[in-house]
Each structure stands twice: as C-alpha cells, then as structure tokens.
Amino acid sequence: xxxxxxxxxxxxxxxxxxxxxxxxxxxxxxxxxxxxxxxxxxxxxxxxxxxxxxxxxxxxxxxxxxxxxxxxxxxxxxxxxxxxxxxxxxxxxxxxxxxxxxxxxxxxxxxxxxxxxxxxxxxxxxxxxxxxxxxxxxxxxxxxxxxxxxxxxxxxxxxxxxxxxxxxxxxxxxxxxxxxxxxxxxxxxxxxxxxxxxxxxxxxxxxxxxxxxxxxxxxxxxxxxxxxxxxxxxxxxxxxxxxxxxxxxxxxxxxxxxxxxxxxxxxxxxxxxxxxxxxxxxxxxxxxxxxxxxxxxxxxxxxxxxxxxxxxxxxxxxxxxxxxxxxxxxxxxxxxxxxxxxxxxxxxxxxxxxxxxxxxxxxxxxxxxxxxx
Amino acid sequence: xxxxxxxxxxxxxxxxxxxxxxxxxxxxxxxxxxxxxxxxxxxxxxxxxxxxxxxxxxxxxxxxxxxxxxxxxxxxxxxxxxxxxxxxxxxxxxxxxxxxxxxxxxxxxxxxxxxxxxxxxxxxxxxxxxxxxxxxxxxxxxxxxxxxxxxxxxxxxxxxxxxxxxxxxxxxxxxxxxxxxxxxxxxxxxxxxxxxxxxxxxxxxxxxxxxxxxxxxxxxxxxxxxxxxxxxxxxxxxxxxxxxxxxxxxxxxxxxxxxxxxxxxxxxxxxxxxxxxxxxxxxxxxxxxxxxxxxxxxxxxxxxxxxxxxxxxxxxxxxxxxxxxxxxxxxxxxxxxxxxxxxxxxxxxxxxxxxxxxxxxxxxxxxxxxxxx
Ligand SMILES: [Zn+2]
Ligand SMILES: [Zn+2]
Numbered sequence: 001x002x003x004x005x006x007x008x009x010x011x012x013x014x015x016x017x018x019x020x021x022x023x024x025x026x027x028x029x030x031x032x033x034x035x036x037x038x039x040x041x042x043x044x045x046x047x048x049x050x051x052x053x054x055x056x057x058x059x060x061x062x063x064x065x066x067x068x069x070x071x072x073x074x075x076x077x078x079x080x081x082x083x084x085x086x087x088x089x090x091x092x093x094x095x096x097x098x099x100x101x102x103x104x105x106x107x108x109x110x111x112x113x114x115x116x117x118x119x120x121x122x123x124x125x126x127x128x129x130x131x132x133x134x135x136x137x138x139x140x141x142x143x144x145x146x147x148x149x150x151x152x153x154x155x156x157x158x159x160x161x162x163x164x165x166x167x168x169x170x171x172x173x174x175x176x177x178x179x180x181x182x183x184x185x186x187x188x189x190x191x192x193x194x195x196x197x198x199x200x201x202x203x204x205x206x207x208x209x210x211x212x213x214x215x216x217x218x219x220x221x222x223x224x225x226x227x228x229x230x231x232x233x234x235x236x237x238x239x240x241x242x243x244x245x246x247x248x249x250x251x252x253x254x255x256x257x258x259x260x261x262x263x264x265x266x267x268x269x270x271x272x273x274x275x276x277x278x279x280x281x282x283x284x285x286x287x288x289x290x291x292x293x294x295x296x297x298x299x300x301x302x303x304x305x306x307x308x309x310x311x312x313x314x315x316x317x318x319x320x321x322x323x324x325x326x327x328x329x330x331x332x333x334x335x336x337x338x339x340x341x342x343x344x345x346x347x348x349x350x351x352x353x354x355x356x357x358x359x360x361x362x363x364x365x366x367x368x369x370x371x372x373x
Numbered sequence: 374x375x376x377x378x379x380x381x382x383x384x385x386x387x388x389x390x391x392x393x394x395x396x397x398x399x400x401x402x403x404x405x406x407x408x409x410x411x412x413x414x415x416x417x418x419x420x421x422x423x424x425x426x427x428x429x430x431x432x433x434x435x436x437x438x439x440x441x442x443x444x445x446x447x448x449x450x451x452x453x454x455x456x457x458x459x460x461x462x463x464x465x466x467x468x469x470x471x472x473x474x475x476x477x478x479x480x481x482x483x484x485x486x487x488x489x490x491x492x493x494x495x496x497x498x499x500x501x502x503x504x505x506x507x508x509x510x511x512x513x514x515x516x517x518x519x520x521x522x523x524x525x526x527x528x529x530x531x532x533x534x535x536x537x538x539x540x541x542x543x544x545x546x547x548x549x550x551x552x553x554x555x556x557x558x559x560x561x562x563x564x565x566x567x568x569x570x571x572x573x574x575x576x577x578x579x580x581x582x583x584x585x586x587x588x589x590x591x592x593x594x595x596x597x598x599x600x601x602x603x604x605x606x607x608x609x610x611x612x613x614x615x616x617x618x619x620x621x622x623x624x625x626x627x628x629x630x631x632x633x634x635x636x637x638x639x640x641x642x643x644x645x646x647x648x649x650x651x652x653x654x655x656x657x658x659x660x661x662x663x664x665x666x667x668x669x670x671x672x673x674x675x676x677x678x679x680x681x682x683x684x685x686x687x688x689x690x691x692x693x694x695x696x697x698x699x700x701x702x703x704x705x706x707x708x709x710x711x712x713x714x715x716x717x718x719x720x721x722x723x724x725x726x727x728x729x730x731x732x733x734x735x736x737x738x739x740x741x742x743x744x745x746x
Contacts, residue, residue, distance in 0.1 A: 040696065040703040045683070068670070068695040075671055076691065084687045297441070298448055310418070314457045318449065322441040323413065329702060330413040 003186055003213050004029075004245040004266070010353075012360035014237070014264040017351055020056075020245055022140040023184045024080070024088040027056045029245065029266035030354075032257065032347050033090060034274060034340055037063050039083035042274050043329075043336040046085045052309075052337070053344045055087040056140075058269045061133055062094035065123075066116050070136050078138025090141035090269070091134050092249065093190075094125055099148040107147065107164065127168040128175040135183040143216060144172040146190040151224040158194035165192045166206050173210060188247060190218040195228055197235060204239035215240050216247040217265070221256065230259055237263040254283070254346065254370055258363045261350055273343050277335035280324035282311075283342040285366075287373050289317070291335065296321040309341035310334060376559055376586050377402075377618040377639070383726075385733035387610070387637040390724055393429070393618055395513040396557045397453070397461040400429045402618065402639035403727075405630065405720045406463060407647060407713055410436050412456040415647050416702075416709040419458045425682075425710075426717045428460040429513075431642045434506055435467035438496075439489055443509050451511025463514040463642070464507050465622065466563075467498055472521040480520065480537065500541040501548040508556040516589060517545040519563040524597040531567035538565045539579050546583060561620060563591040568601055570608060577612035588613050589620040590638070594629065603632055610636040627656075627719065627743055631736045634723055646716050650708035653697035655684075656715040658739075660746045662690070664708065669694040682714035683707060 008017040018029040034041045034049060037060045041049050049057065059079055068082070076082035079089060098105050098114045105114035111126030125133075127145045134142035145168050147161040169189050176187045189212040193199030207215050217236050220229055233248065237260075240246055245266045251257060252270020260268055273283070280291040284304045289296075291303075299317035307313075311320065311334035323331030353362035381390040391402040407414045407422060410433045414422050422430065432452055441455070449455040452462060471478050471487045478487035484499030498506075500518045507515035518541050520534040542562050549560045562585040566572030580588050590609050593602055606621065610633075613619055618639045624630060625643020633641055646656070653664040657677045662669075664676075672690035680686075684693065684707035696704030726735035 038695070038699045038701055039692075040701050043702045043706075045703070045706070063699075067699055068691065072671060072691060072695070076673070076689070082689070082692055082695075084692075298445060300449070316449070316455070318441065318445060319412075319455055319457075322411070322445070322455075326411045326436075326440055328411055328413050329416045329705065330418070332702065333416075333418070333706070 004243075006242070008355055010359040011357040013262045013363075015261045015350075015354045015359040016242075016264050016266070017354045018245065018266055020266075022056070022088045022186070024086060024140055025055050027088060028351060030261045030347060030350055031056060031267050032252070032343050033058045033267065033269035034343075035060070035269055035271045036083075036085075037271075038067065039064060039079050039085075041336075041340070043278060043332045044340070046083065048310075048337060049340065050087060052341050053348075054340070056090060057085065057087060059089055059091045059137065059139070060094070060097060061091045061130065061137065061143075062097035064091070064137055065094060065133050066118055070133060073136050073138075078136065080138050088140040089138065091137055091139040091143065093130050093143040093145045094133075095130075095143075095146045096148050096249070098125060111145065111168075127171040131172050131175050131179070131183075131187065134185060135179060139185045141214065142176075142185040142187045144169045144187060144189050144212075146192055146218055148219060148222070149192070149194050151195055151222060151228065153194060155196055155199075158196055158199055161194070162192045162199050162203055165190065166203070169207070169210065169212075173212065186213040188212055188214040188216050190216040190249075191236060191240060192219050193236075194219055195224060195232055200232060200236045201239055204236055208239075208241045212244070214245040214247060216249055218249060220248055221250045226255075229256065233260060233265075234263050237265060252343075255367060257346070258350070258367065261354075262359065262363055273339040274336050277339040278332040280320070280331060280335060282320075282335050282338050285369055287370050291317065291320045291324045291331070293321075303338050304342070307338065307341060307345075309338045311338040377616075379615070381728055383732040384730040386635045386736075388634045388723075388727045388732040389615075389637050389639070390727045391618065391639055393639075395429070395461045395559070397459060397513055398428050400461060401724060403634045403720060403723055404429060404640050405625070405716050406431045406640065406642040407716075408433070408642055408644045409456075409458075410644075411440065412437060412452050412458075414709075414713070416651060416705045417713070419456065421683075421710060422713065423460060425714050426721075427713070429463060430458065430460065432462055432464045432510065432512070433467070433470060434464045434503065434510065434516075435470035437464070437510055438467060438506055439491055443506060446509050446511075451509065453511050461513040462511065464510055464512040464516065466503050466516040466518045467506075468503075468516075468519045469521050469622070471498060484518065484541075500545040504545050504548050504552070504556075504560065507558060508552060512558045514587065515549075515558040515560045517542045517560060517562050517585075519565055519591055521592060521595070522565070522567050524568055524595060524601065526567060528569055528572075531569055531572055534567070535565045535572050535576055538563065539576070542580070542583065542585075546585065559586040561585055561587040561589050563589040563622075564609060564613060565592050566609075567592055568597060568605055573605060573609045574612055577609055581612075581614045585617070587618040587620060589622055591622060593621055594623045599628075602629065606633060606638075607636050610638060625716075628740060630719070631723070631740065634727075635732065635736055646712040647709050650712040651705040653693070653704060653708060655693075655708050655711050658742055660743050664690065664693045664697045664704070666694075676711050677715070680711065680714060680718075682711045684711040
C-alpha cells in the first residue's frame with residue numbers, strides 16, 4: 001500500500017518533489033493544505049477552493065466528532081458528501097485539540113477522557129475509536145491519536161508521553177488492519193519526543209519500523225522558539241524514513257514552510273492563511289499587508305499585481321480597506337481567497353524550484369524579499 | 374426624461390408590469406432590490422448577485438458618505454467602479470438613517486446636522502449636498518432628502534415635517550437641474566404625511582405636480598401596525614400618479630411586497646432577506662425555515678426542492694444546520710444566496726401572474742400557503 005512516489009530530489013537541498021496517490025485523486029508534493037475545521041474552509045465555497053487548485057484539505061476530528069457528530073456523518077455517508085467536497089480529505093486525530101483543553105482532560109490506560117468545550121459533556125477518545133471516527137468521516141488520510149506536550153515539560157514527562165503515543169500507535173494500527181478494506185483511509189503515525197534529541201530519535205526509529213503509509217512529525221510549532229523549531233525539525237526529519245510521505249502539522253508561515261520543504265517535508269497545514277485573512281492581513285511577495293491601515297484608504301493597486309484571484313482581479317486595496325473597516329463579510333471572503341491563492345502559488349513556485357534544482361536559492365531569495373521590510 | 378414604461382395592467386388588481394430604463398440597463402418591474410449598505414450585499418459576491426438576475430441594488434448614502442467617504446468615491450469614479458458593480462444602483466437620501474440617530478441630529482433651515490455613529494464627528498446634510506453626494510456615488514436613482522417621522526407624532530408635528538420635506542424637495546430638484554447632464558442619475562421625490570390622510574393627500578398632490586422622474590412613498594413600514602400600513606399604502610398609492618415609477622422603501626416580507634404590488638407599486642427594497650439569512654432563517658413557499666432548529670440535524674432535504682441556488686443544489690438542510698450551529702461564514706453566505714434567489718423567483722412569479730391577469734389569485738394562493746403553518 002504505497003501511496004507516495006518521489007519524483008525528484010533537489011540537488012541543492014534535501015527538498016524533494018513527490019506524488020501522493022489518495023482515494024480522491026493525486027496530489028503533488030510538497031503540498032500546503034487549507035484547514036476546514038468544521039467541514040468548510042472558513043469564508044470559501046468548496047468549489048472555489050478547488051478552482052484555486054487545492055485537492056487536499058484538512059478537517060478536525062475533535063470538532064467534527066462533536067458537531068455535526070458521528071450519527072449525522074454516518075447517515076450522510078461521510079464528510080465528503082455532507083460537505084460536498086470531492087477532493088481529498090486529511091483529518092487530524094483530535095489529540096492536539098483535546099490536549100489543548102487543559103484541565104478538562106485526563107489520560108487513562110484506555111485513552112483520553114475530556115469535556116466538550118461546547119456543552120461540557122464528557123467523552124472518551126481511544127486509539128481505536130479515533131480510527132473509527134475518521135472512518136466515519138471518510139478521511140483519505142487519518143492520524144493516530146497521540147499525546148501532545150508543551151515545550152517546557154521535563155524529560156521524564158516527555159518520555160512517558162512518548163511511550164503512551166507509541167503504545168497508542170500500535171493499537172491504532174492493529175485496529176486499522178482489522179477494519180481492512182471497509183476503510184479506505186491511510187493511517188499515519190506521529191513522531192513525538194518533545195524537545196529532547198534522544199526521545200526524538202527513539203520515536204523516529206519506532207515509527208520507521210512500523211507499517212504506516214505515512215509519518216507525521218508532531219509536537220512542533222507548539223510555542224517553542226524558532227531556533228528550537230528549526231533544530232528539532234532538521235534533527236527529526238533526518239531520522240525519519242524518506243520512503244514515505246512526511247508531514248509536519250500546524251505550520252503555515254512562509255519561513256516555516258520553506259524550512260520544512262528544505263528538510264524534505266512533503267505536507268503541511270495551518271489555519272494561519274485563513275485566520276489572518278479574516279483579520280484583513282494578506283500575503284504578498286513583499287510581506288504581509290495589513291489592509292486596515294489608513295495608508296490603503298486611497299490605494300488603487302490590487303493586493304498583488306500579478307495575482308489572478310477574485311480579490312486582485314476585481315478590487316483595489318482601497319475597497320478591501322473599506323470592507324475591513326466596515327466589518328463586511330466580503331472582506332474576509334476576498335482576503336481568504338487571496339491568501340489561499342497566494343499559498344497555492346507559493347507551493348507551485350516551490351515545486352518548480354525543486355524540479356529545476358534551485359530550491360536553496362529560491363528559499364534564500366524569497367525570504368529576503370518577503371522579510372525585507 | 375421618461376424612465377418608466379407601463380407594459381401591462383393586471384385585470385384583477387391594480388398591479389402592473391413595467392420597464393425601467395436606467396443608466397446601467399433596463400429593469401423589469403415590479404422589482405425587489407437587495408440592499409448593499411456599504412457597497413456590498415452582505416455575504417455575496419456581486420457577480421453572484423448578478424447571476425441570480427438582479428440588475429438593480431441599493432446603497433445607503435449615509436453609510437457611504439461616512440465610509441469610504443466622498444474623497445475615496447470621487448477618486449474611484451463612483452461606487453460602481455469602486456465596488457465592481459456594473460448593474461444599476463439606487464441610493465437612499467440618508468434621511469432615514471440620520472433621523473434614526475435620535476438625539477444626535479438637529480433640523481435647521483439649511484438641512485440636518487448630525488453626529489456620526491462611528492466616531493461622533495459632526496456633519497450636515499442639506500437637500501443640495503445630498504444630491505451632490507449621490508452624484509459622487511454615481512447613483513442611477515437618487516432620492517431627495519426628506520424628514521422621516523415615527524408613527525406616533527401629532528398632526529402639527531407631522532404637518533411641519535411634511536412642509537420641510539416639500540421645501541427640501543424643491544431645493545433638491547432645483548439643484549439637480551443645475552447639475553444638468555453632469556449627473557446622469559434620476560432624482561425621485563418622497564411622499565410623506567405620516568399617518569394622516571389629509572397630509573398624505575397634500576403630499577401626494579405636491580409630488581404629482583413636481584418634475585421628478587419617479588416617486589417614492591415614504592414613512593411606511595416604520596413601526597406602525599400592519600392595518601395602518603395597508604391602509605396608508607392603499608390610500609397614498611391611489612393618490613400618486615401612475616405615469617411614473619412608484620417606490621415603497623424598506624418593505625421586504627412577502628405579505629408587504631404583495632400588498633404593495635397589488636396597489637401598483639413598482640419597486641421595493643429591504644434588508645430582511647439578507648439579515649434573516651445571516652441568522653439562519655431561509656424562505657420557502659411553505660414559510661420561513663429556521664435552520665438552527667434541532668429538527669434539521671438529520672434533514673437530507675435541500676432548503677427547497679425546486680430551488681436552483683448553490684445552497685439548494687449542493688447542500689442539505691442538515692449541512693446548513695451544522696453551518697449555523699458552528700457559526701461558520703458559509704452558513705450566512707449560502708443562506709443569503711438562497712434568500713435572494715427566492716425573492717428573485719418570487720418577483721418573477723409576480724410578473725408572470727400580472728402578465729396573465731391573475732395577480733389577485735396568485736397573491737391569495739401564495740399567502741395562504743406561505744402562512745399556512
Ligand atoms: Zn490575489
Ligand atoms: Zn435555494
């Protein structure tokens with residue numbers, strides 16, 4: 001069950017070009033995935049997400065489990081048909097969300113008990129139930145339940161969390177195998193180990209030996225310094241097998257994305273592009289533009305000259321400024337479309353640079369311009 | 374300068390079919406106009422508003438005057454190009470908004486002084502300045518500044534308000550004539566007179582004699598009972614010349630619209646359809662459906678079977694319910710598109726019924742079904 005094919009290895013870095021073959025079509029990597037937490041990429045029609053070029057988006061298991069809930073998703077044959085998305089769908093395990101509910105959750109032998117942030121009701125996620133949930137969602141890529149830990153915990157706690165993650169991964173894989181062909185999704189393991197090299201190494205080796213079709217590097221971009229991020233990304237990436245697609249969760253700023261690509265990471269997702277858009281912050285090659293600023297009041301230019309999105313082809317920065325100032329929905333809608341178009345284009349440029357063996361210089365030039373101001 | 378042509382008179386009521394010829398194309402009447410207060414119909418792309426069939430939308434002079442402001446609108450050559458809307462645009466005079474700012478405004482001889490609801494800054498609207506403002510906006514139909522009064526004022530106060538409205542209308546028309554061809558917009562007068570028959574009669578006769586290309590019946594749907602609304606609508610409509618297009622402002626529920634059509638009114642606007650949509654309330658031939666209700670959690674049906682909008686062709690009520698419950702923007706976007714599609718279709722049916730001399734029975738049957746529950 002090999003879902004990943006490496007097409008080309010950049011000669012100037014560890015960056016690589018690849019192809020993912022999933023239940024709803026093929027996806028070129030490195031790929032950025034927009035986040036559709038509740039089964040909608042906020043402020044976008046799915047058809048427009050597709051039109052930009054995206055064929056793989058993310059949903060959040062924790063949120064979908066609570067709303068609309070598994071009964072609804074079952075009756076509608078999964079999230080694809082419920083939300084009218086015919087591209088590929090990756091879901092996280094819900095672990096990250098559950099472990100963010102500090103105080104509201106408790107790890108036991110079976111799994112993790114938590115209270116809903118919506119109504120306080122009690123729920124249990126187990127390694128097995130989380131696979132079942134993602135089966136009901138109909139995920140093309142599903143993730144193992146893992147234990148997410150903050151950057152400041154000690155070695156003992158990090159070791160314990162890692163061991164639970166490993167034991168849960170085994171159970172999840174066993175359960176996934178039991179489901180057989182009744183579930184088409186590809187279950188990925190998640191390397192943990194916090195910010196300790198020995199644990200990262202142990203975890204990477206553990207997952208390299210396991211029979212997962214893809215591996216995520218977890219526990220990054222969780223509040224650590226950017227030096228820590230870069231160090232542990234490189235350190236872990238070098239230990240994870242390159243036979244499989246490699247995914248880093250929750251990164252979405254251009255510098256982190258390019259850092260990940262440079263280290264041979266194939267997949268990333270983040271709410272940054274869409275969340276910033278709703279606050280009127282839009283991406284350009286010359287950095288982030290804050291549309292709310294008074295300097296844009298009379299600005300006849302589009303957000304970005306060469307951009308072919310609806311915002312840039314139909315509207316000025318002055319109109320976008322007006323939409324943001326008046327709090328109009330259209331502001332968020334247009335800015336989201338622009339940012340997702342921008343990130344899609346960035347990934348196209350990234351893939352082109354790898355294809356032409358010039359990723360290292362592309363990264364340097366891009367970041368120099370983006371962060372020049 | 375005749376902009377209105379009556380095409381057919383229904384034989385079962387005073388309803389009529391007509392054609393408005395405006396600066397940005399022709400418009401069949403009776404017509405419902407969506408409201409785009411700040412230069413955007415909330416939650417919609419202008420191209421989708423157009424795709425539904427709308428070729429005449431409304432903007433609010435008071436809001437546009439404050440934001441983006443006349444300087445911006447001047448530099449962009451008006452709201453059409455600023456907001457990328459190439460259909461027709463009607464703007465109100467701002468009077469209604471200013472007179473809703475109770476305590477913050479003061480009527481003088483020159484005009485009305487008011488404070489911005491945004492930053493408290495002081496401004497003056499005069500009959501002349503309001504025409505100039507609508508010229509800068511580039512309105513295809515502009516409205517005279519009038520004095521709007523609530524239903525409970527006494528005869529003396531109502532008379533005084535009416536006289537100021539008349540005097541301002543004269544000044545506005547004089548000013549509009551001075552502008553000549555430099556302003557392409559059609560300036561409409563607004564009949565006032567509160568809820569007093571003698572004043573309504575006096576005001577209608579005043580405007581019948583004036584050289585406006587269209588007449589609005591103002592001061593309705595301002596908090597009066599529905600009996601008062603029906604009575605004063607009929608009473609006033611019977612007094613206003615049928616040579617010109619007749620517009621009732623701020624009505625948007627199906628019963629009020631059909632009541633107005635039955636009395637030969639040609640134009641109406643209201644925020645109801647779009648505001649209700651954003652609260653998850655959608656229109657169907659069987660009445661308003663509240664998507665938030667638990668009964669829709671598993672509902673596989675679309676909002677309305679025969680509707681061809683994006684919401685109804687792509688999504689179930691269950692998905693719409695989920696969008697509303699999770700507060701997702703897509704809920705408001707889809708519901709707005711449905712409601713505007715619904716009102717466009719309603720007006721198509723209305724025009725067809727008039728064409729076939731069966732408006733009276735159409736109205737009766739439609740309302741019986743709509744309010745059956
Ligand atoms: Zn753009
Ligand atoms: Zn519909």
